[in-house]
Amino acid sequence: MLACLKASRTSRSMRAALAAGCVVAIAPGCSRPPRLAADLVITRANVWTGDPLRPTAEAIAVIGDRIAEVGGADDIERWRGPATTVVDAGGRRLVPGFNDAHVHFVDGGTQLDNVDLKDAGSQEEFARRIAERAKVKPGEWILGGEWDDQRWTPAQLLTRQLIDDRTNGTPVFVSRYDGHMALANSAALGRAGLTEQTQDPPGGVIVRDANGFPTGVLKDAAMELVNRAVPKMTPEQRLRAVKRALEHAASLGVTSVQDMNPGYDDIALYADLANRRELTARIYAAPMETGWYDQAKLGLHRAFGSSWLRLGAVKGYADGSLGSTTAYFFQPYTDAPQTRGLLSDEMQDVGQMRTRLMAADYAGLQLCIHAIGDAGISQILDLFDDVVRANGERDRRLRIEHAQHIAPKDFDRFAQLKVIASVQPYHAIDDGRWAERRIGAERIKTTYAFRTLVDKGVRLSFGTDWPVAPLNPMLTLYAATTRATLDGRNPNGWVPEQKIGIVEAMAAHTSGSAFAEFQEVEKGTVARGKLADMVILGEDVFNIPAARIKDVKVLTTIVGGRVVHQRNP
Numbered sequence: 218m219l220a221c222l223k224a225s226r227t228s229r230s231m232r233a234a235l236a237a238g239c240v241v242a243i244a245p246g247c248s249r250p251p252r253l254a255a256d257l258v259i260t261r262a263n264v265w266t267g268d269p270l271r272p273t274a275e276a277i278a279v280i281g282d283r284i285a286e287v288g289g290a291d292d293i294e295r296w297r298g299p300a301t302t303v304v305d306a307g308g309r310r311l312v313p314g315f316n317d318a319h320v321h322f323v324d325g326g327t328q329l330d331n332v333d334l335k336d337a338g339s340q341e342e343f344a345r346r347i348a349e350r351a352k353v354k355p356g357e358w359i360l361g362g363e364w365d366d367q368r369w370t371p372a373q374l375l376t377r378q379l380i381d382d383r384t385n386g387t388p389v390f391v392s393r394y395d396g397h398m399a400l401a402n403s404a405a406l407g408r409a410g411l412t413e414q415t416q417d418p419p420g421g422v423i424v425r426d427a428n429g430f431p432t433g434v435l436k437d438a439a440m441e442l443v444n445r446a447v448p449k450m451t452p453e454q455r456l457r458a459v460k461r462a463l464e465h466a467a468s469l470g471v472t473s474v475q476d477m478n479p480g481y482d483d484i485a486l487y488a489d490l491a492n493r494r495e496l497t498a499r500i501y502a503a504p505m506e507t508g509w510y511d512q513a514k515l516g517l518h519r520a521f522g523s524s525w526l527r528l529g530a531v532k533g534y535a536d537g538s539l540g541s542t543t544a545y546f547f548q549p550y551t552d553a554p555q556t557r558g559l560l561s562d563e564m565q566d567v568g569q570m571r572t573r574l575m576a577a578d579y580a581g582l583q584l585c586i587h588a589i590g591d592a593g594i595s596q597i598l599d600l601f602d603d604v605v606r607a608n609g610e611r612d613r614r615l616r617i618e619h620a621q622h623i624a625p626k627d628f629d630r631f632a633q634l635k636v637i638a639s640v641q642p643y644h645a646i647d648d649g650r651w652a653e654r655r656i657g658a659e660r661i662k663t664t665y666a667f668r669t670l671v672d673k674g675v676r677l678s679f680g681t682d683w684p685v686a687p688l689n690p691m692l693t694l695y696a697a698t699t700r701a702t703l704d705g706r707n708p709n710g711w712v713p714e715q716k717i718g719i720v721e722a723m724a725a726h727t728s729g730s731a732f733a734e735f736q737e738v739e740k741g742t743v744a745r746g747k748l749a750d751m752v753i754l755g756e757d758v759f760n761i762p763a764a765r766i767k768d769v770k771v772l773t774t775i776v777g778g779r780v781v782h783q784r785n786p
């Protein structure tokens with residue numbers, strides 16, 4: 218039945234449905250032409266449609282993967298047929314499905330599958346979790362971790378002996394939460410060929426016992442010695458990561474993701490899952506900008522593909538990150554005056570970057586460029602300006618990913634060039650704990666400057682950068698509306714003038730992100746003819762204190778008219 222409703226507009230869907238003789242309920246003895254019945258009706262919903270022309274509704278009818286009608290209870294009741302599935306929202310808030318405009322989907326799924334040691338409260342608990350994992354998948358590398366030795370009393374550094382006997386031949390390499398230290402067991406050291414003879418590499422330390430033997434703890438650059446030995450992902454592992462990522466997205470109401478820098482293996486897997494109708498989130502894939510010709514030579518251009526999988530964007534980098542003092546600024550870092558950050562490898566020859574971006578744009582590919590420091594952002598705006606001048610005006614929806622620290626002079630250029638600010642509000646409440654120390658009081662005024670961007674008429678799209686930040690859209694909405702840093706020190710907001718309202722935040726995470734991938738006609742609001750991607754929330758985010766938004770749960774997630782997640786209130 219779904220197959221006959223794949224047409225892209227409701228009217229076409231209906232015609233196809235009639236032609237195929239499906240989803241039709243005929244009243245007995247009635248001579249009127251057969252009436253279409255909905256596959257799904259959602260009743261008693263408190264709908265925020267996101268559509269300014271018709272902001273609220275009570276009920277929705279869905280045929281196939283599209284919304285057939287949005288309206289009052291009576292309007293929708295007539296769509297109900299004998300085979301219609303009915304979801305009673307119980308008066309709860311229904312919103313469009315969330316669209317995360319910046320994720321690293323396979324990395325996120327991989328992380329979900331890794332052993333989690335974040336809240337292991339003792340070394341014994343740490344060892345127990347690893348031993349348990351080794352029993353489930355003997356021989357398969359145990360990675361991830363995020364352990365925190367400060368939780369243990371006394372805070373004592375780990376050694377491989379703690380886990381060796383319980384893991385035998387299963388290699389273990391688990392990192393401290395800050396990523397600057399990791400513990401390897403003997404099996405992992407063996408596979409890496411790391412012995413007491415191995416020298417410390419520049420920028421790294423192999424921690425050794427009294428006899429000079431490695432304890433298993435490796436610091437900074439020394440971690441690479443073991444990382445090199447970790448095998449590439451197998452197709453089965455990749456599939457498992459994607460499936461875990463899809464489940465996680467569904468449980469959080471994320472119905473679309475925009476995947477930054479996927480490998481071609483990842484995209485092939487998405488295509489396979491799309492063909493098998495096993496995707497439960499729609500994917501827009503933006504591979505690395507340096508490989509732009511791979512897409513261009515096939516004639517793929519922006520948003521090419523199906524409603525489930527699209528290509529036609531490229532993702533590039535201007536600079537690094539604030540945390541590692543590699544975001545590129547006009548002025549030196551306040552706490553590291555010897556540096557003002559670094560341009561990325563690809564930007565070392567700006568002329569070559571310009572040539573690639575112009576060529577990719579000329580081929581019709583969408584440009585999404587990571588830029589964090591004010592000078593990095595400014596340089597990308599310069600390049601975008603060059604691209605527009607060279608290739609002429611058109612609807613190209615240039616994007617700056619992160620757009621964290623914008624020089625005051627550049628807000629107007631953002632607006633003039635119609636550049637989309639693809640931002641991750643969670644970073645603001647995370648970095649906000651220490652950003653002022655790093656860049657000073659003046660520059661933080663235009664850091665994560667969502668209010669200024671909206672006021673200047675710049676389009677916002679929201680995402681998370683998952684797994685760098687949690688995928689949960691409630692945390693993103695909470696961060697944008699409260700700016701309450703994770704350390705609890707700014708309950709009224711860090712740089713509170715840059716807060717935005719819940720309606721603006723919700724729009725940025727739904728229609729804003731849809732616009733950023735050229736899909737605003739297809740999704741992002743609850744409206745007739747659009748893809749039936751919707752979420753029912755446990756609480757009404759529009760009418761609770763912003764501080765509570767972070768705790769709101771997603772009860773039901775519907776993608777393409779199919780319920781892909783359901784939990785009890």
Ligand SMILES: [Zn+2]
Nearest residue numbers: 319321477682
């Ligand atoms: Zn990213």
